[in-house]
Amino acid sequence: MSGLPTYDELPSMPDGGRSGWGLFGDDDELGLINLLTPQRAAAAAALVRRGARFPLDATWGVFDPPLNSARGNPRHHVIAQPGGIGFDDVWDNVYPQAGSQWDSLAHIGYSRQVYYNGVTADEVRAGRNGVDKWAAHGIVGRGIVLDMPAAMATLGRPYDPGDTVEFGPEELEVARVSAGVEYLPGDILLLHTGFAKWYTEQSLETRKQLPRQLRAPGLAHSEQVCRYLWNTHAAAIASDTFAVEAWPADTSPQAAPFGFIHQMLIGSFGMALGELWWLDDLARDCVATGIYEGMLVSAPSPAPGGIASAPNAIFLK
Secondary structure, three states, X not given: OOOOOOHHHOOEOOOOOXXXXXXXXXXXXXXXXXXXXXXXHHHHHXXXXXXXXXXXXXXXXXXXXXXXXXXXXXEEEEEEOOOOOOEEEEXXXXXXXXXXXXXXXXXXXXXXXXXXXXXXXXXXXXXXXXXXXXXXXXXXXXXXXXXXXXXXXXXOOOOOOOOOOEEOHHHHHHHHHHHOOOOOOOOEEEEEOOHHHHHHOOOHHHHHHHHHHOOEOEEOOOHHHHHHHHHHOOXXXXXXXXXXXXXXXXXXXXXXXXXXXXXXXXXXXXXXXEEOOOOHHHHHHHHHHOOOEEEEEEOOOOOOOOOEEOOOEEEEO
């Protein structure tokens, strides 16, 4: 077992919700990635039976224009080497949050004043809670696919991956039961919504409108969802949708901390969140084989103080 308390056993936070701070030490910068032990990596490796490989990073620049208009897409420059024997290249304008990403524990705080484990904004600027801490540790564990379109069909509910659809504990439990798995501490949950595949099928004109009126499926904005996720004792949750949680969210101070549950999942729990991953091929294989678990390996960039990173993730079955 993880040795972690249940959600309701955690201490209360002053602005609502409960706190995972200090469970791994007062100076911890890994959060729930601490649960990805060598023993759990070895157990995940035992799930690889076919040698099937599913890269989970979307192609750079595929979300064009970026879904958040404050971000940009990478630009590629090919440079001929002197003498004509080969080429170098340069990438610039790289916003990790514009494509497939891990959000580090420096990305969103529990509040505007304090981040995971009591870290201040000034400490974040000095490098605390950066994605390089996960890079040094490595992210390796059992991945579980939660197929939300299938869960909604089981429940007899309409579903549109291009609209705001909130998944609460009931929907998540239906997906888990359909996957035929029991949660284990340190799992990496992959929330398949179909959003990324839907996005690639839209016209350029439709995509141009999305940053101004974005609607996307994801986790419900509620304490019940936070309780459910903490009690799974998962290390991380990643999705093929914009923010893991349903969008739009309410990021106002008055709605905190459940109007925008990044504040709870990252800022309070220390949970790794992955966004805009490519899960379509993996989800189709899960349906075809009836196997929804495997080994997930991710190598974030060792960028000192990095706020986010491409996941560089692959799922093995």
